[in-house]
Amino acid sequence: MDAEPQSSGAPQKGGWVTFPFLIVTMAGLTLAAGGWSSNIIVYLINEFNIKIIDAAQIANILGGCMALSPIIGAILADSYLGSFIVIWVSSLVSMVGILVLTLTSTLDPLKPKPCENGQSPCIGPSKAQIGILYTSLALSTMGVAGTRFTLGSMGADQFGNQKHQQVYFNWHYFALKVASLVSIVGIVYIQDNVSWGLGYGLSGAANLVGLVAFVMGSRYYLLLKPQGSPFTGLGCVLVAAFQKRKLLLSPMIEDYCQEQTPGGTKLINTTNSFKFLNHAALVTEGDMNPDGSVNKPWNLCTLQQVEDLKTLIRISPIWSTGILLHTPIATQMSLIVLQALAMDRHLGPRFQISAGTMIVFATISTSISLALMNCFLLPLFHKLTRTSPTLLKRIGIGHILSISSMALSALVESKRLTTARTHKLTGNSIVPMSVFWMVPQLVVVGAGIAFMFPGQVMFYYQEFPKSIKNTAAAMVAVVSGTACFLGTAVVDLIRKTTGWLPDGINDGRMDNVYWVLAIVGLINFGYYLVCSWMYKYQNVENKEPISH
Incomplete structure (x- = not known):
């Protein structure tokens, strides 16, 4: 209500x-x-x-x-x-x-x-x-x-x-x-x-x-x-585990601190993965008050908090692949504006599209792709196979489309540079080539975002511990923000080590930059396949509802 x-x-x-x-x-x-x-x-x-x-x-x-x-x-x-x-x-x-x-x-x-x-x-x-x-x-x-x-x-x-x-x-x-x-x-x-x-x-x-x-x-x-922040409890696990690192772990579940709920004590067993963290829940003398409450919060955690942190550690390899997935896209979105400034942006004899508006084609593509995926592709896949594509498979499709978009960007930029040299244009002079040549790569990357972005949010929300499920979207934001900073570093490295990005893009080789981004994406995709193959779903076993 x-x-x-x-x-x-x-x-x-x-x-x-x-x-x-x-x-x-x-x-x-x-x-x-x-x-x-x-x-x-x-x-x-x-x-x-x-x-x-x-x-x-x-x-x-x-x-x-x-x-x-x-x-x-x-x-x-x-x-x-x-x-x-x-x-x-x-x-x-x-x-x-x-x-x-x-x-x-x-x-x-x-x-x-x-x-x-x-x-x-x-x-x-x-x-x-x-x-x-x-x-x-x-x-x-x-x-x-x-x-x-x-x-x-x-x-x-x-x-x-x-x-x-x-x-x-x-x-x-x-x-x-x-x-x-x-x-x-x-x-x-x-x-x-x-x-x-x-x-x-x-x-x-x-x-x-x-x-x-x-x-x-x-x-x-x-x-x-x-x-209060749920991350405080996770930080407590690291501190308490380090403080008790020299103690011997007990095989008895009664020797560990359990979570107290309104319905009583919630009993869970210790697990052997990342066993070092189990020290954080090991009860020692002075950790508990006579009434059963924790005396030193930063010296004792519940087994549930320990398992929550272990879950995050298991997810972290999948999460890390998202950084190099978003890095080429973040770099592409800024370079596209520079390309558009040096291309013919006229739509008809009088109207001229703004360079910053080109990104709208990716936004439209994402919206249309989401509608098609929810209303047609996913129900059709389920009808044909009686199963639903897992979230990791959806994210994988996003990887493939992102790599394809980088390759298309490289080909279009190569054609733009060839046109510039044919007309002997240097610096940032406008090349007689329509800016709409860049629409296909924006459509492809927009479709890739439709597969990977909601897939990542749903994956984190599904797999995260209950105490921090609301941070699922934030985890994707961390990936996106880190990718922007990493993209800045990559461009800076390319500028210092090559002549591909001079002040006048007609004098450079921005197409090579896109090829580098495509190769980085391809290597990252291989890493993603390994991480996906090794990952075991925590809360569901490859069972996902169909969206309508």
Whole structure:
């Protein structure tokens, strides 16, 4: 059931009355974040005279921070501050960041003088200008931290009925996707064709609408008290196991600490895998109080906590393969913008597509692929085989499609470079080749994301210990954020050791970069196959429901 009725005269807490406030908040904040981040590479190049590869590197770092920072926000909300405080403070911080970013685009003293097509040296930003720019980007990124995961969790908390939660999440995801598309297409177009100030101003206005809507619904929200971080118990296992490392393990289950539940003691046996960790649950003199409670929490853990940590260790090889799966994709998304800037982006005689908008083809492909997979492919597979493809198989298909997309990107870039040399074009001159040549690779990678991203979230949610199941999406975010940082390091390494990524991409060999990413993906896929073959499902044995 939803929230219990309140006393007479008081508004009911939770339920569908909170829905419009939370959905408007989600749409406004997503539109704001997409509005300032989707086209940031082009802004850095055109307005701050930053070299193209450096701009791509900055965008990669921002992407990593935007993926990782929400995890910090979620931990703060769940463990210490509560969702409401984290969301409204983060929304306010992001609005300040977008406001400062808007000022950098409208006030001449805050940005360098524009380049004049070779008539004068291209002057980069001063230390003060770059400092203000980085401050605005940092604040805007910090604002994303408290909303991306926390808002969805808080929305689900408003409903006690699981079906109502599912309906809410469907609308939550719909609002997120629609707002993302509007920002990628609409706001990016305004930034490129009207003014950067107006584009960033609209992002700030969307942020303000989201913040106001969220605060207006405060009297209706059902707010749960922070429960403390579940990771504290897992850290306790490592500390306690190390402290008791010299003790002999007992074969008697009575010598180990068991979890206490409202229904009584939950008895589980010790396991031999990662046996060293069993020391953490071994009861020694002074560990327990006379009433049966734990006297020294960081010196004694329950066997359930020990087994939870062992489960995470077993999953970690599969999790690690996700980093090199996402790294080529993160790198590809930034390099595509650079390619688009040096290609013919006209759609008809007058309309020109923004370089930052090209990513929308991957987003559309992901949405269509998800619909086809849930409504057609999975039911058909089940009808033909009477079984469902395991989550690991779905993720494996994502690996294959990602590698294929890198190979397609290499072939398209090779053709673009050949065209540039045929016309004797150097630097970043626009090559007479349609930008739509890049659509197939974006469609393929979008389909790959549809297979791997939900598959990873469901796999972690299914296999994680019960105490930390809610961190499943966060684990994928850690992978994505780490991949962005690793992609930045890979590009930097390639720049220092080869001549493939000069400031003028027509003079380089970006096609070779894509081939390297494809090879890395292929090697990682081999590693993934080994990890998948060795992995044994913890909670189900290859039995998964069909989605409809």
